[in-house]
Amino acid sequence: MSDGNDERGGSIVPWRSATLHVILASSLMGVMGVSLISPLLPSLRGVFGVSDAQIGLVITVYTLPGVFLTPFIGLVADRIGRRRVIIPLLFVFGIGGAGIAVAHSFRAVLALRFLQGIGASALVTLAVTLIGDVYEGARRNAVMGVNSSTIGTGAALYPLIGGALASVRWNLPFLFFGIGIVVALVALVALPEPEGTEPDDIRTYLSGLSDVVTSPEALAIFAAIFIVFFVFYGAVQTALPLLLTDEFGLSSGGIGLTLSMVSLASAVVSSQYGRISQWRSAPELIALGFLAYGCSLLGVRLAPSPLFVGASLLIFGVGFGLVMPSIDTAIVTAVPDRLRAGMMGMRTSVLRLGQTAGPIAFTFLAETFFPTPSTGYRLLLVVCGVVILAAGAVGYPLLRR
Template identity: 30%
Template sequence: MATSTQRRRTLWVVVAAATLTVMAGAILGPIVPQIRDELGVSGSAAGLIITTHGGVIVLASPLVGSLVDRIGPRRPLVGGLFVYGLGGGAGLFVDAFLPLLASRVVLGLGTAAVYTSVTVLIYDLYEGQAMERALGYRSSANSAGAAVWPLVGGVAGSLAWNAPFGIYLVAVPLGLLAAATVPEMTASSDGTDTAANGSGRADGAERGGGGVLAVFRDRPALPLVYLLYFGANALLYVIVVYYPQLLSGIGVTSSLRISLYLAANGAAGGVSAIAYDRLLGYADRSTLVLAAFGLWAGGLATATVVGTAAGAALPVVLFGLGIGLVFPSTFAWVEALAPPDRQGQFSSYIASFGYTGQFLSPVLFGALVPLAGVEGVFAAAAAIAGIAAVGLGTSRLRGAAS
C-alpha cells in the first residue's frame, strides 16, 4: 500500500504540475507587444502565441483521456511534462513567427497531457476528504499560478523579449521528479485502478459502458457539470480580458497596477480553494456553488459602478473567491459521476469545456462592447451569474420539497 509519505510527495508534484497548466498562456500576457514588435507581426497574430495552445488542448484532451484510461496517468504525466518543457522552452531559440506558433502547438499537447493526468492521479490516489483536499490544493495552485506567473513573465520580459519562454523549461526537472515519485497505476482484475506500489482506487465497477451520449443520458447531471465549468471559465475571462479596460476608465493604466488586480483575483481564488475541504464540513458542494454564484453576481454587478482604484479591488476579490469554490467542486462531481473505468476520458472533457469557455468569452461578450460599453459586459455577466443562482436555488428547493 502507498504510504502517506508517498502520497504527500505525489501531491506536491501534482500541485506543481497544476500551476504549469495556467502558466502556459498567462506568463506571456505581459510581453505580447514585445512579441509583436520583435517578430514584425500584427497584434492579433501575436495574440495567437497565447491562444493557440488552448485550441490544441480542446482537441487533444479527449485523446489523452482515452490514453490515460488504457495505460494509467503516470506515463502521460511524465511525458507531458517533458513535451511541455520542450515545446514552451523552444521560444528561447525561435525568432520567426510560424516556427514559434508551431512550438505552441507542441506546448498544447503537453499541457493537455498534464492537465488530464493530474486530475486522474488525484482521483486514483486519494479518497473522501483527502481527495477533496487534494482537489482544493490543485485549484489553489491554479489560482496562485494565475496570480504569480503574469508578474514573473513581466519581470522576465524586461530582461529580454524571449526570456519568459525559458521558464517553461522548469517542466523538465519536474518531469524527472514525477518519474521518480509518482506511482504507476495498473488495472486489477475487477476493473479497479491500483497503484503498482500497493494502493489506488477503491470503487470497483464494471468496465466498459457505452458511448458518451449514453453516459450523459444515464447521468444527466454530468453535462451540467461541464456546462458549469464552461461558464466559470467564460466569466473568468471576462475579468481577464475586460477588467483592464474597465480599470483604464478610472485612471488605472499601468500594466503593473493592472496585473495586481488580476493577481488579487487569483489570490482570492487560492484562499477559498485551500479551505475547500474544510468548508465541505459545513455545506455540501451545491451549496458552495450557489454561494459562488452569489459572489459572482455581486462582484460583477459591483464592477459596473466602481469609480475608484481602491473600490475596483472588491469585484475581482469576490469573483476569485467564487472560482475557488467552483473549480474543485467541478472536478469532484466528475469523479463521482463518470464511469470509474473511464475517468481519463470524462475528466479530459473538463479541460475541453474549460478552454472552450476561455476561447469563446471574448467572442460572446465582445459583441456587447459597441452597444453597451465595457460596463455592459459586466452587467450581462452579472445577470448570467444571477440567473444561475436562481436556477440552482430553485432546483434545491424543489429537491427539498420532494
C-alpha cells in the same frame, strides 16, 4: 488506492508524499500557460505590430488543442496508465513554451503556443485523476482542496512573475515555461503508476463513458464549466488587461498585480474546501460561486480605479475557489476508476472550449460592434455579470430544495 505515505505526521493531507508533490507540480504547470503571460499581452501588440483580435489568438491557439485532444488523452490514460501520459505532456509543455522566447515572428509564436497547448491539454486533468486514484473519502476532499489552492496560489503568483519578467524583456516569461521540463524529469523518478483494474475492451469502455457523459448531472456540470471559463478567459484574462492599459495606463507589472487578486482569493478559499464541503453540497457551492462571479463582474465595470478593480476581482476569486473543487469532486466521485480519466478528459475539453471561445468572442464583439474596444469590454462585463448573477440566484434555492 491509498498513498503509502499518507499517514505520516497524522495529517489528513500527506505532505511528505512524492506522489502528492508531482500532482501539485503538474497542476501548477497546467495553469501557468495563460496567467503567466496575461500581463504582457498589451506589450505583444507593439512587439509584433498586431491588433487586439490577433493578440487574443495567443490565448486561443494555446487552449484549442485541449478541446479536441483531452478526451482522447483521458481514454489513453485509462488504458495504458497515468504515468505514461503525463510525463511526455510535461516535456512538450516545457519545450514548446520556452521555444517562444527565441521566436522571430508572430506566426512562430502562435505555432509554438499551439505545441505548448498540446502539452498543457491534460495536465490538470491527469493530476485530478491521480487524486481520485490515490485518495479516498475525507482525505480525497482535503487533497482536492489543497490541489485547487495550489493552483490558485500559482495563478496568483504567475501574473506577478510574468509582469516582473516582461518589464525586463518581453520574452523572459516564455523562458520560465522551461520549468515544465524539470517537473517531467522529477516525475520520471518520483511518480509511481497507481494500481488499477484491468481495462475494459474499447467498445465497453466507450459505452460506459457515453452513459456517464450524457447524464443530466454531467451535462449540468459541463454547462457550468463552459460558462466559468468562457467568462474568465474572455473577460478577466484577455479583455481586462487590455482595458486596464487603455483606460488606466497600467504597466505589465500593474496588470499582473491586479489580476493576481483572483487567484489569491481562490487559493485561500479552496484551501479550506475540506471544511466548506461539509457545510454545503457541491452543486450548492457551484451556485454560490456563480453569485460571486456576477457580483465581481459588475463591480469591475463600476470600479473607478485599478485598486477597486482588484478588490472586485477578489470576489471573483472567492467564486472560483468554491466552484472548481466542487466540480472536480463531483466528477471523481460520480464515476468508477476505469472511466475516471476519460470523464476528466471530457471535463477539460469543455473547459478548453470555454477558454478558446472567450478571448475570440470578447475581442471580436468589442472591436466590431462598438465605437471603441474599451466601450465594448465595459458593456460585455455588465451583460455577463447580470446573466451569471441571475443563474446563481435562481439555481441556489432550487438546489437547496
